Amino acid sequence: MENEKLPRREREKLRQRQEMLSAALDLFSLKGYHNVSMNEVAEKAEFAIGTLYKFFQNKEDLYKALLLQLCDRFEEALTQAISEPDDEIEKLRNYVRVRLERFRANIKIVRLFLAERRGASFNIKAGLDEEIRKRHHIFLHKIASIFETGIGTRKFKRIADPFSLAVALDSTIDAFLLLWLDLPEHHSYPEDPDAILNIFFQGLIDS
Amino acid sequence: MENEKLPRREREKLRQRQEMLSAALDLFSLKGYHNVSMNEVAEKAEFAIGTLYKFFQNKEDLYKALLLQLCDRFEEALTQAISEPDDEIEKLRNYVRVRLERFRANIKIVRLFLAERRGASFNIKAGLDEEIRKRHHIFLHKIASIFETGIGTRKFKRIADPFSLAVALDSTIDAFLLLWLDLPEHHSYPEDPDAILNIFFQGLIDS
Amino acid sequence: MENEKLPRREREKLRQRQEMLSAALDLFSLKGYHNVSMNEVAEKAEFAIGTLYKFFQNKEDLYKALLLQLCDRFEEALTQAISEPDDEIEKLRNYVRVRLERFRANIKIVRLFLAERRGASFNIKAGLDEEIRKRHHIFLHKIASIFETGIGTRKFKRIADPFSLAVALDSTIDAFLLLWLDLPEHHSYPEDPDAILNIFFQGLIDS
Amino acid sequence: MENEKLPRREREKLRQRQEMLSAALDLFSLKGYHNVSMNEVAEKAEFAIGTLYKFFQNKEDLYKALLLQLCDRFEEALTQAISEPDDEIEKLRNYVRVRLERFRANIKIVRLFLAERRGASFNIKAGLDEEIRKRHHIFLHKIASIFETGIGTRKFKRIADPFSLAVALDSTIDAFLLLWLDLPEHHSYPEDPDAILNIFFQGLIDS
DNA sequence: GATGAATGAGGTTTCATTCAT
DNA sequence: AATGAATGAAACCTCATTCAT
Numbered sequence A, B, C, D: 001m002e003n004e005k006l007p008r009r010e011r012e013k014l015r016q017r018q019e020m021l022s023a024a025l026d027l028f029s030l031k032g033y034h035n036v037s038m039n040e041v042a043e044k045a046e047f048a049i050g051t052l053y054k055f056f057q058n059k060e061d062l063y064k065a066l067l068l069q070l071c072d073r074f075e076e077a078l079t080q081a082i083s084e085p086d087d088e089i090e091k092l093r094n095y096v097r098v099r100l101e102r103f104r105a106n107i108k109i110v111r112l113f114l115a116e117r118r119g120a121s122f123n124i125k126a127g128l129d130e131e132i133r134k135r136h137h138i139f140l141h142k143i144a145s146i147f148e149t150g151i152g153t154r155k156f157k158r159i160a161d162p163f164s165l166a167v168a169l170d171s172t173i174d175a176f177l178l179l180w181l182d183l184p185e186h187h188s189y190p191e192d193p194d195a196i197l198n199i200f201f202q203g204l205i206d207s
Numbered sequence E: 001g002a003t004g005a006a007t008g009a010g011g012t013t014t015c016a017t018t019c020a021t
Numbered sequence F: 001a002a003t004g005a006a007t008g009a010a011a012c013c014t015c016a017t018t019c020a021t
Helices: A008-031 A038-045 A049-055 A059-083 A088-105 A107-117 A128-152 A162-182 A193-204 B008-031 B038-045 B049-055 B059-083 B088-105 B107-117 B128-152 B162-182 B193-204 C008-031 C038-045 C049-055 C059-083 C088-105 C107-117 C128-152 C162-182 C193-204 D008-031 D038-045 D049-055 D059-083 D088-105 D107-117 D128-152 D162-182 D193-204
Strands: none
Touching: A008 A038, A008 A049, A008 A059, A008 A107, A038 A049, A038 A059, A059 A088, A059 A107, A059 A128, A088 A107, A088 A128, A088 A162, A088 A193, A107 A162, A128 A162, A128 B162, A162 A193, A162 B162, A162 B193, A193 B162, A193 B193, B008 B038, B008 B049, B008 B059, B008 B107, B038 B049, B038 B059, B059 B088, B059 B107, B059 B128, B088 B107, B088 B128, B088 B162, B088 B193, B107 B162, B128 B162, B162 B193, C008 C038, C008 C049, C008 C059, C008 C107, C038 C049, C038 C059, C059 C088, C059 C107, C059 C128, C088 C107, C088 C128, C088 C162, C088 C193, C107 C162, C128 C162, C128 D162, C162 C193, C162 D162, C162 D193, C193 D162, C193 D193, D008 D038, D008 D049, D008 D059, D008 D107, D038 D049, D038 D059, D059 D088, D059 D107, D059 D128, D088 D107, D088 D128, D088 D162, D088 D193, D107 D162, D128 D162, D162 D193
């Protein structure tokens, strides 16, 4: 996408970088930051350890780069999801749907993210988690503004302040997904966005 | 509480053990499991490293003991909270209130717990996180049964299945607390249980 | 034996000391000096670790005391064995017989001894092995003097110098016993002293 | 010998490995397995501790590699010694001679070996000593077959079963060498193989 | 530019020994 | 006199990072 017009050398480099990030993702999400060595990452990516260090200053740097890239993709997909429809209810449905889809497609990513978003990772000394939480925060405000608009147009009742609603919805989605992740045999995958949304819509929607 | 009648030696031992666990809690919750050395814990607890190892077989053992103790206390407080009132709505209010109280009193604990409950810790080889999640799960069912009863007595509408409601409420409480934990200056501490409960009650309560 | 007339207190002490040595023997011969901790010894002997240190200054001291005691007993038995008969051939037979008996009765001791006698133990910094080897040496001279006398009385031919004969006989006994110790199922226990002695007697005896 | 045609990198690696083994031999044979730390070995070999661990998985692995290499060399030399001459008496002379030579050249090795061969080492958990004793055993059978053949051709009398003779000869050589090792000033080095062999030959040889 | 061998600080854990009770 | 809890030096081993090739 962003590397269309780059010289061959540069494109090649980006591809290598991506392979390293991909190997890192596999390993980190499987075993956790501290249980993965740089040698392992290099080996999985099929590069020499020295080459890995050419691309990323140190282990922390690799981890940050990985998380921020995932963050970018996630945000992009979700932002698009809430941009497309006009109707607020549809926006929310779309949002939940894309969350569920993304989750299923990138289960490896999820655990990694949650560790950071919940501020429970302790992996990184200097505030990567803070950056990620800030970006999450910004995104929550986007969701909040959907509620806001919906309330303005009398589509929704003001059962709580919009930001709170965004927080509640967002965390509830997470919780359902984690439930399924932990005990896939006991909880069916929440295919239908409305299964979650209804909890809120019952009181929310002004009928 | 449980050590009232023990011989002096035993009481002393328990006190020491508790001091070690306390030091471990401080450090683990501040820096994360992998960024805390056993020497640090021993130093903070003001014991020699060998003494620490007399009480806990190894680092993992210390961590497990710490988490399970916290888990016990948490469960006890919450179970009591939902046992006292008769009314379902009051039970839920009590539950949320105790969650908020406990949280404020034990912020150090929270980060530690979330890491485990979200399955994002990777700290422990053999499924401590699994045990903690299982216990959380059991507790969710207790909350679910409050909703169930409430639905049975027509106090609540069946806007979703009770377990889902429990999950949604539980995760929403977490989310609000974390928000306040991350950005205490931007979000006032959610003193009032109803601020959270209303989101669900609006649709839930059969008026 | 040596504690017959001692006051009760002293006798008790000797008994305790003996129990400690006995526990130490069991453990050292089973697992080797470095793989046995002082706590283990104390526990096996059913004393507190502090008490063990009252009797023996340190681990090395305990080991030395143990080995020297075993050495004493061994020497005593063997010295008696070669004192009793008049005839040189009988002396040697007696010697071999007692070696075999003692061995069978105290297999635990054997490995311990060999480690020291072969100078292959490295367990003790300051020359315990040297002392043991010296005592072994002295004993070898006693055996040598049997050969010497036998040669003097024309009972034996001087097929080699007497000390060499003693060395050869002694080491050969060891070797057979070890063989049986290592592979008891493949090598029958050398019950008959003559089975070993004959190797030497064939050339030795002046017929 | 075996690394003639290897690429430079590989040859270099083998040389380094050999240096480590050599340092380990010096230290182990001087102080014993348990009294030598990996750091010491690394320092003596003039490598970093990490490099040592690149070559040997752990301390036990290093020890095993060392002993088995020594074992190989020893066996090779001795096997050759008994292969060359046709005559059985010459074979035995050659065998004793090479034992004496090897011993003198590699005194450091001897103590190490004896510890293992005598089953008195306790250094290694999983039966390295057993392997070494097995190999020793196999070698004893080779010596036994020399006696066997000699008996078949009436060169020797059947004064004992051939394996017993092998055991006796072998252990007697050890004993003489150890004597000289312990007290070099009192016992002249047994230069002449016949000094030992005569003890057995007197009765053995059919004249 | 890529490589991967070498480094060594720092982690976990053990255990001989002491000393207050 | 006996106890055993407490100590901490020192062992083994890992892995992030560097740098000569």
